[in-house]
Amino acid sequence: MAVRRRARAWLGTEALLTGGTGVVVAALVLIPVAMLLYTSLRVEEFGEAPYFSLEKYTEFVLSPRILRSIGNTLLVSAGATLLAGTFGTALAWTHARTNMPGRRLLEPVTLIPFFLSPYVGAIAWSYLAAPRVGLLNGWIRGLLNLSSDPLSVYNRWGIIWVLALFFTPVMYLFVTGSLRRMDPALEESARTSGSGVFETTRRVTLPLVSPAIFSGAILVFVSCAGEFGVPLALGTPYKIETMTTQIYNLTGGSAIDYNASAALSTVLAALTVTFIFIHRRVVLPRAYTTITGKGYRPSLVDLGRWRYAALAFNVFYLLMAVILPLSAMFLVSISVRWEGRFEPGALTLANYSYVFTYPLSARAVWNSVKLAAAGATICMVLAMLVAYAIHRGRGRGRALLDFVSSLPVGFPGIVLAMGILITYIRTPLYSTLWILLVGYITRYMPYGQRMVSSALLSLSPELDQSSRTSGASWLTTVRRISLPLLKPGILAGWLLLFVIFLREFPISVLLYKGGLEVLSVAVWYFVEHESAVRAAAVAMVQVLLVLVATILFRRLAGTDELSA
Amino acid sequence: MADYVCVEGLRKAFGREIAVDHLSFGVEKGRILTLLGPSGCGKTTTLRCIAGLEHPDEGRITIDGEPMTSAAEGVFVPPERRSVGVVFQSYAVWPHMTVFKNVAYPLDVRKWPRAQIAKRVDEVLELVGLSRFRDQYATKLSGGQQQRVALARALIFNPRVLLFDEPLSNLDAKLREQLRIEIVRLQREVGITSVYVTHDQAEALVISDQIIVMNHGRIEQQGDARAIYARPANRFVAEFIGLANLLTGEVTAAAGPAGLVRVEVALSPARRLALTASMPGGGPGMRVIVSIRPEDVEIGPAPSASWDNRLEGVVVSAMYMGSYVDYQVEVEGARIRAHAKSTTPCREGERVVLGLPAAACVCIPEGASGS
Numbered sequence: 051m052a053v054r055r056r057a058r059a060w061l062g063t064e065a066l067l068t069g070g071t072g073v074v075v076a077a078l079v080l081i082p083v084a085m086l087l088y089t090s091l092r093v094e095e096f097g098e099a100p101y102f103s104l105e106k107y108t109e110f111v112l113s114p115r116i117l118r119s120i121g122n123t124l125l126v127s128a129g130a131t132l133l134a135g136t137f138g139t140a141l142a143w144t145h146a147r148t149n150m151p152g153r154r155l156l157e158p159v160t161l162i163p164f165f166l167s168p169y170v171g172a173i174a175w176s177y178l179a180a181p182r183v184g185l186l187n188g189w190i191r192g193l194l195n196l197s198s199d200p201l202s203v204y205n206r207w208g209i210i211w212v213l214a215l216f217f218t219p220v221m222y223l224f225v226t227g228s229l230r231r232m233d234p235a236l237e238e239s240a241r242t243s244g245s246g247v248f249e250t251t252r253r254v255t256l257p258l259v260s261p262a263i264f265s266g267a268i269l270v271f272v273s274c275a276g277e278f279g280v281p282l283a284l285g286t287p288y289k290i291e292t293m294t295t296q297i298y299n300l301t302g303g304s305a306i307d308y309n310a311s312a313a314l315s316t317v318l319a320a321l322t323v324t325f326i327f328i329h330r331r332v333v334l335p336r337a338y339t340t341i342t343g344k345g346y347r348p349s350l351v352d353l354g355r356w357r358y359a360a361l362a363f364n365v366f367y368l369l370m371a372v373i374l375p376l377s378a379m380f381l382v383s384i385s386v387r388w389e390g391r392f393e394p395g396a397l398t399l400a401n402y403s404y405v406f407t408y409p410l411s412a413r414a415v416w417n418s419v420k421l422a423a424a425g426a427t428i429c430m431v432l433a434m435l436v437a438y439a440i441h442r443g444r445g446r447g448r449a450l451l452d453f454v455s456s457l458p459v460g461f462p463g464i465v466l467a468m469g470i471l472i473t474y475i476r477t478p479l480y481s482t483l484w485i486l487l488v489g490y491i492t493r494y495m496p497y498g499q500r501m502v503s504s505a506l507l508s509l510s511p512e513l514d515q516s517s518r519t520s521g522a523s524w525l526t527t528v529r530r531i532s533l534p535l536l537k538p539g540i541l542a543g544w545l546l547l548f549v550i551f552l553r554e555f556p557i558s559v560l561l562y563k564g565g566l567e568v569l570s571v572a573v574w575y576f577v578e579h580e581s582a583v584r585a586a587a588v589a590m591v592q593v594l595l596v597l598v599a600t601i602l603f604r605r606l607a608g609t610d611e612l613s614a
Numbered sequence: 615m616a617d618y619v620c621v622e623g624l625r626k627a628f629g630r631e632i633a634v635d636h637l638s639f640g641v642e643k644g645r646i647l648t649l650l651g652p653s654g655c656g657k658t659t660t661l662r663c664i665a666g667l668e669h670p671d672e673g674r675i676t677i678d679g680e681p682m683t684s685a686a687e688g689v690f691v692p693p694e695r696r697s698v699g700v701v702f703q704s705y706a707v708w709p710h711m712t713v714f715k716n717v718a719y720p721l722d723v724r725k726w727p728r729a730q731i732a733k734r735v736d737e738v739l740e741l742v743g744l745s746r747f748r749d750q751y752a753t754k755l756s757g758g759q760q761q762r763v764a765l766a767r768a769l770i771f772n773p774r775v776l777l778f779d780e781p782l783s784n785l786d787a788k789l790r791e792q793l794r795i796e797i798v799r800l801q802r803e804v805g806i807t808s809v810y811v812t813h814d815q816a817e818a819l820v821i822s823d824q825i826i827v828m829n830h831g832r833i834e835q836q837g838d839a840r841a842i843y844a845r846p847a848n849r850f851v852a853e854f855i856g857l858a859n860l861l862t863g864e865v866t867a868a869a870g871p872a873g874l875v876r877v878e879v880a881l882s883p884a885r886r887l888a889l890t891a892s893m894p895g896g897g898p899g900m901r902v903i904v905s906i907r908p909e910d911v912e913i914g915p916a917p918s919a920s921w922d923n924r925l926e927g928v929v930v931s932a933m934y935m936g937s938y939v940d941y942q943v944e945v946e947g948a949r950i951r952a953h954a955k956s957t958t959p960c961r962e963g964e965r966v967v968l969g970l971p972a973a974a975c976v977c978i979p980e981g982a983s984g985s
Binding site: 062444510512513515516517518519520521522523524526530531534535 | 665666667669692693694695696697698699700702703704706708709710719720723724764767768771777
């Protein structure tokens with residue numbers, strides 16, 4: 051009884067709010083995961099009584115067709131990770147540790163692909179390197195007098211290439227973060243011990259950032275394995291399927307089988323969650339703590355003449371990941387028609403006016419903006435409360451809440467969407483915008499939470515406590531001390547989520563119904579059912595919205611926020 | 615006795631780590647008590663329990679007779695309703711507010727009228743010497759000035775108790791000394807009952823009316839500065855407060871009046887030596903540790919007739935420290951440290967005689983620990 055009274059005396063607003071949020075977040079995450087597992091263990095044939103069985107695993111998942119798609123997933127993910135790892139590490143090192151010209155200018159543009167939709171990137175690359183209608187194919191054909199097309203993106207190499215380009219910034223963020231946090235004295239003592247710049251780089255700098263490289267590689271691999279838009283755009287036209295496209299194929303059409311889709315989803319989730327788990331338990335604890343308080347600038351490696359080679363490499367990356375695809379898409383979007391050649395005589399804005407007048411796409415723009423704004427707001431409120439419960443609370447379930455609330459990070463969008471579809475299909479939420487909202491929040495709340503958490507961890511708890519001992523209640527303390535101090539982090543988190551939601555594809559495509567289209571779904575619909583020029587125009591609208599929000603984000607947050 | 619702040623049987627564990635182990639003490643009204651000990655001894659946890667920032671597992675804390683925390687009665691008054699001012703080590707000055715706003719905050723949340731707040735803030739800023747920084751952002755100030763802001767903020771609402779959690783640890787030595795004196799002045803002037811936590815023994819000796827030396831969540835010794843320095847109750851206190859030469863031995867006989875005894879100490883396993891030492895109430899057969907402060911040890915090329923105990927040895931090192939020389943002297947296998955005026959220097963390798971005044975050779979019963 052004493053315990054209960056004590057609890058009540060202490061609990062009050064703080065525990066009610068943070069504890070309640072914890073329960074809600076745990077339910078949001080755990081119910082779809084449980085439903086997914088449950089569905090995967092059942093067989094529900096039309097006209098037969100449903101029963102429990104492992105047959106979706108033993109027969110379906112192990113069938114040659116599905117094994118081939120699993121092989122494809124592993125292959126393209128490994129390839130893309132290798133390529134993105136090399137690109138990202140090289141870019142990071144040249145920016146953070148060398149005297150390459152133009153470093154300051156290049157840094158923000160190198161991150162642009164991070165904010166863009168890989169799906170739209172894949173579409174843009176199809177304008178560049180599709181057989182027959184690819185711009186690059188046309189140029190190279192003309193230049194070298196070839197009779198056939200030298201390039202095609204509609205194969206595994208194309209998928210690897212586009213994935214690598216778009217996940218290079220993830221790698222870049224991890225490695226620059228680690229390089230910037232490193233105590234320069236570590237490198238300086240190698241120098242004063244008698245090793246030269248390059249030897250120091252090889253024997254001290256790179257080994258010290260290797261945990262960050264490894265962390266980045268795991269995250270890129272997991273993201274690629276869960277990526278849906280790129281293999282959909284580049285693989286399915288020539289029947290190259292991956293796990294994510296198969297999961298999607300089974301949710302509609304003649305092959306519809308939710309049990310099989312759930313089983314394959316579970317296998318994919320098991321793969322990605324295992325990797326994330328290894329990362330958290332094995333890689334992170336081994337990361338060297340190299341942070342110190344002193345802010346000396348590290349000495350830069352003088353690349354000599356090679357610094358122009360480094361610059362050329364940087365420019366090459368930007369051309370491939372940003373300039374060429376976006377220019378191609380823009381040119382397509384202002385063309386009257388697209389047959390692989392830019393015709394300066396036949397330019398028009400009609401495609402854009404079509405986008406804003408055709409009901410489906412006009413609706414999609416509005417739905418996306420609405421969902422992004424509402425989703426980001428709700429996510430940040432939840433994120434605040436969860437981060438508070440984890441880092442400032444004293445409840446027993448803190449470690450558990452931390453685990454559960456970050457679990458969705460390990461789940462590919464299409465997998466979590468599958469769980470959400472199964473969970474909410476029989477509720478009134480289905481076929482309203484609410485189910486998309488719930489999907490977005492469930493999948494992406496952890497990103498907001500990590501932003502708030504890193505901001506919260508950099509604030510001394512004594513700042514809150516001195517408000518309490520000054521006579522302010524918990525609520526007053528949150529309102530007058532914590533919120534103002536966390537404001538930059540919360541705003542940055544809001545904008546990041548806003549961007550993510552504007553371009554979100556796998557969850558949207560699985561959960562939408564007619565009337566609930568969002569931007570990515572409209573792009574997909576236009577690619578399938580309308581002309582290339584109109585598809586390019588919708589995609590450009592999305593890119594422009596994303597870029598505006600990204601510029602605002604960059605004003606508010608440093609790059610450190612992204613790798614946190 | 616009616617202590618203003620009263621801690622009884624306080625216990626707090628973090629997982630398996632017992633931070634505070636059934637601690638009891640009181641602070642008289644208007645006095646300043648210091649909790650002194652190495653890091654991890656539980657002093658900060660104790661302070662945070664008084665502030666209401668930590669939930670003790672057991673025990674009772676009262677302020678002015680009013681229970682604040684009582685595990686048994688299910689009482690827990692949240693920090694904002696305890697009327698306790700806290701000065702933190704990290705200053706915890708709010709970076710998004712000016713000095714004025716920071717200091718006004720406690721009155722603001724108490725809904726004082728604006729004019730009265732302004733008057734009172736100006737008064738307190740005057741008191742801590744920050745009047746001219748009134749409208750600056752607090753984080754633009756130096757560490758010492760920020761800590762004055764924190765102090766002003768803790769004082770402004772006339773709390774019943776003022777708590778200091780290592781407030782000077784982040785400051786450099788000069789500033790620390792200056793602020794130390796100022797805190798004593800302010801505390802006397804305002805007359806607020808205070809608890810001060812520090813690991814710096816010099817700070818504790820200067821500031822406190824009472825000192826509690828803590829280790830492993832328990833009290834090792836409690837008393838005023840003089841008593842603790844001159845008569846450490848056990849080995850831990852002797853080693854923690856100041857420097858001490860410690861020799862283990864056994865009392866062989868009482869030696870006349872004034873609590874003097876004869877002690878046989880072991881310099882090395884083979885070499886024993888008889889000393890006259892101070893131990894009121896000591897008797898033959900008691901195993902003791904003899905503690906002698908380096909500044910009480912006399913050193914010279916030849917013995918003086920007035921020295922009670924004489925030891926011969928060789929100077930191993932002599933380090934010039936400015937106002938004194940720090941000698942390490944090897945005496946038959948034992949090292950004795952002596953601090954002597956730098957006017958009559960002895961050289962390294964020189965044979966010297968050490969004198970240990972009987973009154974300065976303090977016997978501590980071996981195995982003695984917390985009271």
